[in-house]
Amino acid sequence: MTTNIAGIISVVFFYVIILVVGIWAGRKKKTPGSDLEESEEVMLAGRNIGMFVGIFTMTATWVGGGYINGTAEAIYSNGIIWCQAPFGYAMSLVIGGLFFANKMREEGYVTMLDPFQDLFGSRMGGLLFIPALCGEVFWSAAILAALGATVSVIIDLDNNTSIIASACIALFYTLFGGLYSVAYTDVIQLFCIFVGLWLCIPFSITNSAVGSLALKDTDWIGSLNGRELGQYLDYGLLLVLGGIPWQVYFQRVLSSKSAFRAQLLSYVAAFGCIIMAIPPMIIGAVAKATAWNETAFPGPLPLDEAHTSLVLPMVLQYLTPAAVSFVGLGAVSAAVMSSSDSSILSAASMFARNIYKLIIRQNASEREIIWVMRAAIICVGILATAMALTVKSIYGLWYLSSDLVYVMLFPQLVCVVYFxxxxxxxxxxxxxxxxxxxxxxxxxxxxxxxxxxxxxxxxxxxxxxxxxxxxxxxxxxxxxxxxxxxxxxxxxxxxxxxxxxxxxxxxxxIPEDILKVQEPQEGEMSVLNAHLAKTYQSEMNGRVNPALTLSSDEADLSDAPPKEFPPPYTRNAPSQNTTNF
Incomplete structure (x- = not known):
């Protein structure tokens, strides 16, 4: 197998651009006024994501390598009726913005797990971290593996080499730039996806091996029989409701300047998800109308399961000129990196704050949390890369973890927000x-x-x-x-x-010391020093919500049972249920 040098040069050129933008964006971090601000700078870009960048990075929540490859595969295999992901994820953004974004942003949480730990305690929050972590890691591994397969189809580069190179680039700029780097590279990556795939469409449609796309000649609509209706609804609800309780989504919500803007970004990104799905849908229909025996494709005919998942890179490789296919490969690489860096940062942020800070070492400084998060970024990236290189059923693991997020996390999210x-x-x-x-x-x-x-x-x-x-x-x-x-x-x-x-x-x-912020106790459930008891910043009228800042000096706790007082929502001090499981 001969490696395509021109293709490698084009991919390296694209990676250099992404790396430069990521490093530049990472330098945009403000000089924190104190250590207490540093973690939000890295995890949430100082809650200062602009509208333009916010739209792109929110859209990139779901538009990744698996999204565009999976959309093309679904159209080819089962038709547009079974291509539920674009519409399901778009609806998840709408519902997330309508019912969850405003409430989560108003409370000023730092991660998705904060409200769980406020209500159920730090250890229960640690259990809920497990399905959330699995979802992010398996998703990153799945799309890295998809990239390796795509690169091997187009430029004959070794799978492992492309996976490791992509992971290293994403890790490098995420490690030092945090959400700033992830958000700004998302702008470049989504632009590359859109332009790269649309550029490939006219060349592929006009290829002599492609037949008519008319419904009477090529059934790209698909069919749904009554017996499959239950399964169809199950998958649809999984995408719509199961697409909400992900840290990768709430990280964008919580990084917005206000609760209203978090909602607005969700709605606009939903529209962006649909727009970004149109090119891979067309490519999937083109693949279905192609007589593959008339192309240079050497594989089995009809396509087996291993190749149906690669119909998008196959169209780029066998139905377009080499230069065009290289641009398309850049689009696929962009899609992969736009998702993998986000998932890695999300998982690392949850670990640093909700596991290390609230369970393992409550007295950790903000700077210490940042270094723990950076170490977690490396560990999560290595884990995802190792899985992409060795595990054959990564997509199966991701499907299962997505189900667990839907079944286990969504009900809990509804309860901590509304009940x-x-x-x-x-x-x-x-x-x-x-x-x-x-x-x-x-x-x-x-x-x-x-x-x-x-x-x-x-x-x-x-x-x-x-x-x-x-x-x-x-x-x-x-x-x-x-x-x-x-x-x-x-x-x-x-x-x-x-x-x-x-x-x-x-x-x-409920132990009395939980309500005495001024008298910290020893042990896991201790309340931190008074100067660390900084409240979550509520966006209600631009002020801190006074109901959330009730201090022990202001409250007379002798005339009422502790459970009748609202918990002091503090960044570092646990709430009344912090001694829970």
């Missing part, structure tokens, strides 16, 4: 276990997980669940959280269960 008064750690932990078991026992053929629970309409021949069991599992998880929380609250408050058995300290057995 705080009706939820506690007992309900959260029970719902967490329930959601995990129901989804796992439903099986996943891609990763060899057998279906121990066979829901109605189970297809024995194909081993598929045709019933919308993911959505059922999510609803049961939500119902479990609310029910167990209400029952446990009633049993403790009515005296049916002694207060000392409130082992998670979230209903009646």
């Amino acid at each position: 705080k008064k009706f939820c506690n750690t007992y309900g959260s932990l029970t719902a967490y276990i329930t959601g995990f078991l129901l989804r796992s026992l439903g099986g996943e053929e891609i990763v060899g997980l057998p279906a121990l629970i066979k829901y109605p309409f189970y297809d024995e021949e194909r081993g598929e669940q045709l019933f919308p069991f993911r959505t059922l599992s999510m609803l049961l998880s939500l119902a479990t959280l609310m029910t167990v929380s209400s029952v446990s609250k009633y049993l403790f408050e009515s005296g049916h269960i002694p207060p000392q058995l409130d082992v998670f300290h979230c209903v009646v057995n």
